[in-house]
Amino acid sequence: MVINFLFFVFSFLILLSSLMVVVVQNSVYSVLFLVLSFVSSAGLLLIFECEFLALMFVIVYVGAIAVLFLFIVMMLDIKIVSSNKDTIKYFPVGLILGSIFSLEILVIVNENFKKNFYSSSVNNNYYVNWFDKLDKFSDIESLGQLIFTQYVLQFLIAGNILLLATIAVVVLTINTNSKQKTQNIFKQISRTHKNVLLLT
Amino acid sequence: MTAETLILKEINIFPELFLGIALIYLVLHGTFLSMRNSYPLIQNSMIYLGSLVLILCFILMLNEKLYVLDSITMNNSISNDYSSFISKTLITLLSLICLLMIQPYLNAKKLNQFEYVLLLLFSILGLYILCSSNDLITAYLAIELQTLSFYVLAAFNRNSTFSIDAGIKYFILGSLSSALFLFGSSLIYGVSGTINFSEFKDLFVGPLKEYGNYQYVYTGSLSEYFSTISESHSLGMSKFISYLSLYLMSNIEDLSNYSLIKEELVDFDVNVLIDQLCVFNVIVEKYDVLLGSHVMEYFKGGIALNNFYDSSPSITLSNNAGFLKFLGTAEYFPLGDIFFGVPLTYFNTEVIAFALMLILISLFFKLAIVPFHSWAPDVYEGSPSSSTFFFSVVPKIAIFILTLRIFYYSFHSFFDTWIYLVSYIIVLSVLVGSFGGLEQRKLKSLLVYSSISHMGYALIAFNSGIFNNLQILFCYLIVYSFSSLCIWSIFIFTRVKNNRLKKQNKDLTDLVALYKSNYTLAGFFSVILFSIAGFPPMIGFLVKINVFSTALESSMYFVALISILCSVIATFFYIRIVKIIYFEKIEVGKLYYPITTEKVFILSGLLWLSIFLFINPTLLFLMSYKFSLLFSYTGC
Numbered sequence: 135m136v137i138n139f140l141f142f143v144f145s146f147l148i149l150l151s152s153l154m155v156v157v158v159q160n161s162v163y164s165v166l167f168l169v170l171s172f173v174s175s176a177g178l179l180l181i182f183e184c185e186f187l188a189l190m191f192v193i194v195y196v197g198a199i200a201v202l203f204l205f206i207v208m209m210l211d212i213k214i215v216s217s218n219k220d221t222i223k224y225f226p227v228g229l230i231l232g233s234i235f236s237l238e239i240l241v242i243v244n245e246n247f248k249k250n251f252y253s254s255s256v257n258n259n260y261y262v263n264w265f266d267k268l269d270k271f272s273d274i275e276s277l278g279q280l281i282f283t284q285y286v287l288q289f290l291i292a293g294n295i296l297l298l299a300t301i302a303v304v305v306l307t308i309n310t311n312s313k314q315k316t317q318n319i320f321k322q323i324s325r326t327h328k329n330v331l332l333l334t
Numbered sequence: 335m336t337a338e339t340l341i342l343k344e345i346n347i348f349p350e351l352f353l354g355i356a357l358i359y360l361v362l363h364g365t366f367l368s369m370r371n372s373y374p375l376i377q378n379s380m381i382y383l384g385s386l387v388l389i390l391c392f393i394l395m396l397n398e399k400l401y402v403l404d405s406i407t408m409n410n411s412i413s414n415d416y417s418s419f420i421s422k423t424l425i426t427l428l429s430l431i432c433l434l435m436i437q438p439y440l441n442a443k444k445l446n447q448f449e450y451v452l453l454l455l456f457s458i459l460g461l462y463i464l465c466s467s468n469d470l471i472t473a474y475l476a477i478e479l480q481t482l483s484f485y486v487l488a489a490f491n492r493n494s495t496f497s498i499d500a501g502i503k504y505f506i507l508g509s510l511s512s513a514l515f516l517f518g519s520s521l522i523y524g525v526s527g528t529i530n531f532s533e534f535k536d537l538f539v540g541p542l543k544e545y546g547n548y549q550y551v552y553t554g555s556l557s558e559y560f561s562t563i564s565e566s567h568s569l570g571m572s573k574f575i576s577y578l579s580l581y582l583m584s585n586i587e588d589l590s591n592y593s594l595i596k597e598e599l600v601d602f603d604v605n606v607l608i609d610q611l612c613v614f615n616v617i618v619e620k621y622d623v624l625l626g627s628h629v630m631e632y633f634k635g636g637i638a639l640n641n642f643y644d645s646s647p648s649i650t651l652s653n654n655a656g657f658l659k660f661l662g663t664a665e666y667f668p669l670g671d672i673f674f675g676v677p678l679t680y681f682n683t684e685v686i687a688f689a690l691m692l693i694l695i696s697l698f699f700k701l702a703i704v705p706f707h708s709w710a711p712d713v714y715e716g717s718p719s720s721s722t723f724f725f726s727v728v729p730k731i732a733i734f735i736l737t738l739r740i741f742y743y744s745f746h747s748f749f750d751t752w753i754y755l756v757s758y759i760i761v762l763s764v765l766v767g768s769f770g771g772l773e774q775r776k777l778k779s780l781l782v783y784s785s786i787s788h789m790g791y792a793l794i795a796f797n798s799g800i801f802n803n804l805q806i807l808f809c810y811l812i813v814y815s816f817s818s819l820c821i822w823s824i825f826i827f828t829r830v831k832n833n834r835l836k837k838q839n840k841d842l843t844d845l846v847a848l849y850k851s852n853y854t855l856a857g858f859f860s861v862i863l864f865s866i867a868g869f870p871p872m873i874g875f876l877v878k879i880n881v882f883s884t885a886l887e888s889s890m891y892f893v894a895l896i897s898i899l900c901s902v903i904a905t906f907f908y909i910r911i912v913k914i915i916y917f918e919k920i921e922v923g924k925l926y927y928p929i930t931t932e933k934v935f936i937l938s939g940l941l942w943l944s945i946f947l948f949i950n951p952t953l954l955f956l957m958s959y960k961f962s963l964l965f966s967y968t969g970c
Contacts (some may be wrong), residue, residue, distance in 0.1 A: 284409045285409070285411075285471075286408075287347065287408045287409075287411055287412065287472065288411065288471055288472055288475055290354070291463060291472070291475040291476065291479060292475060294354060294357075294456070294459065294479060295475065295478055295479050295482060297357075297358075297361075298453070298456045298479065298482055298483055299482065301361070301449055301452060301453070301456075301486075302449075302453070302482065302483070302485075302486040304449070305447060305449040305453070305486055305490065306486065306489060306492065
């Protein structure tokens with residue numbers, strides 16, 4: 135019931151966000167909607183109990199898309215309000231506070247979950263989940279067994295496609311012709327009338 | 335465990351493995367050579383190494399002859415049959431010739447980057463896997479491998495705006511069509527639970543429309559039954575009944591011993607059949623398109639049996655795999671005097687028909703067939719001529735093989751969902767190809783429109799739905815590929831010796847009075863043009879007339895009429911080139927760069943092939959007949 139509801143929520147989010155990717159004018163917003171759609175598809179995968187795939191979705195897609203986002207910000211020269219002026223001033227304080235906080239969490243977790251409180255009492259039971267011990271495959275394990283045995287050919291083709299993509303990017307961007315005329319912006323800006331015109 | 339996954343048992347992908355490993359060595363070779371300070375002319379060495387690799391692949395394919403096993407390996411994802419063998423061999427041959435022919439063009443255009451040959455070889459690897467793929471994942475990956483390298487090949491000339499433009503256009507539209515393919519495959523997987531072509535074949539074999547969703551009850555004798563059919567037929571009620579199969583049976587207990595006596599569309603004369611049949615034991619099998627129903631009825635001596643519980647043939651029927659093979663898991667039990675098919679597995683075949691339509695559209699995108707052709711003239715015109723040469727000659731065979739595997743091998747039972755659509759597509763593509771070619775001034779775009787109309791002609795043989803006509807289809811594809819190989823080679827060879835005209839696109843007038851400067855080449859060119867237009871002493875005539883005869887055989891009269899008329903119209907622009915070459919009133923022709931000897935040998939071999947095959951077409955017909963036999967063996 136809940137899972138069905140979550141499924142519809144995530145599907146609706148995917149549809150909406152992928153629509154917004156196309157519709158929205160601002161390219162930054164569009165990339166953010168793309169990230170939202172990837173995150174919600176990761177949620178969908180979690181519902182289907184594919185934890186590994188969901189996490190890979192988040193790591194690979196969102197990570198890669200974040201890089202793409204950076205590129206877009208770089209290339210389009212979008213004015214970002216310079217809020218990072220005071221970074222250095224606030225950095226030590228933030229570092230101290232943050233490290234104290236994370237240390238606290240670490241200590242609490244270590245203290246509380248390290249030992250079983252019942253281990254010295256009679257209530258302690260030696261329950262062994264034999265199903266987990268004997269039969270259970272983890273997600274990564276089963277994926278790996280499938281990919282490296284049954285779908286090994288497809289895996290190889292995918293590797294070839296990646297190699298091809300690398301070569302293609304190199305072909306389309308490499309500048310082999312060193313005689314090509316390029317614009318040196320620093321040189322242009324630093325020219326003044328004094329070092330150009332020689333009036334004697 | 336992982337070491338045992340790629341052992342010598344999987345030798346049937348040996349050429350692909352060899353090509354893939356050779357590609358990595360070629361990357362190393364090119365990288366080390368081009369990193370030197372004194373940058374050498376690397377394209378020649380790469381082209382020769384690439385042709386060496388292709389020749390070795392060719393030898394590996396011919397040497398193994400593993401297709402006699404007709405095996406499906408790599409966990410049912412690679413089928414190793416005659417069709418994949420012959421198409422892979424042809425692709426190797428075509429791309430080898432192609433690679434040798436584009437060498438002067440690459441050197442003249444100063445496309446001196448070693449990656450060009452690498453990308454070509456990557457796409458050939460993709461085409462190999464595409465030819466032998468036996469499931470949708472492998473097919474999709476192969477298509478991606480092939481088209482990704484094509485996008486880069488189109489955009490390879492980075493200094494030209496047209497080339498970049500062509501690359502981007504090709505990329506966007508090609509990825510759209512790939513997305514359609516993926517969408518269709520995921521729908522098919524969601525409905526049927528498998529992606530394997532052989533399993534599709536087992537699942538959807540026979541002219542079965544739909545499992546389940548029907549109610550049809552009839553009680554009475556055979557003659558009454560037929561009379562009701564004829565009445566409702568006259569009222570226009572039962573025009574949806576698409577199939578009516580009658581099985582004649584000798585004995586009620588021996589249900590496996592039956593023979594199919596009549597299976598056709600419902601327009602037969604019902605009364606004649608009643609007279610013939612009412613003395614026999616008959617099983618009537620009926621498919622209703624509208625209701626999606628499938629009914630089997632049993633009649634004994636023309637009178638429907640009243641009490642099936644006594645004779646209890648239901649168990650016999652449901653257990654008799656020889657008889658009910660095509661019904662899969664359906665369970666049969668009698669009610670009144672009629673067999674009911676109650677399905678245990680519910681497939682919504684409408685979804686599968688929809689998904690198949692998506693896959694068909696995506697494959698037609700790749701083949702540049704008319705409603706999906708609009709990228710082709712721009713891309714072919716913009717990209718470097720060597721890439722266009724490769725695009726228009728090599729990949730068509732492989733994509734057609736995949737289309738046949740999907741639409742004939744696995745989903746032939748869905749034939750009537752796409753036959754009308756494909757008829758329209760044929761008429762449109764033939765019309766657009768013929769009339770669009772009339773107003774082209776550039777040789778390249780003229781050849782593009784010619785290829786569009788030729789793909790339309792090839793689709794005629796595809797659309798007839800008869801397995802034997804695949805022979806004609808394959809013949810047509812082979813002949814088309816070799817003729818266009820010849821034409822494009824001549825196109826590459828006629829480089830005008832003029833600095834002013836160093837632009838990429840060649841006008842038709844560049845060939846003016848070619849016969850004065852190089853009369854042999856002019857003769858070759860006109861012979862090949864006549865062959866591709868379909869004039870008698872060349873092979874183009876034979877395959878074209880075969881295609882039209884298949885259209886007539888399968889009652890596509892309108893399509894045949896339109897395509898024959900359009901082929902007459904298309905002849906105009908082929909003949910116009912011949913006229914420009916020979917009969918233009920001009921005093922001074924153009925000077926061309928000379929052609930090297932080995933290329934002339936290849937070209938004359940191709941020309942000889944086109945005439946020799948007309949005199950003795952046995953080789954071609956035998957090869958393609960074997961090809962078509964394979965599909966018909968695996969079909970119904």
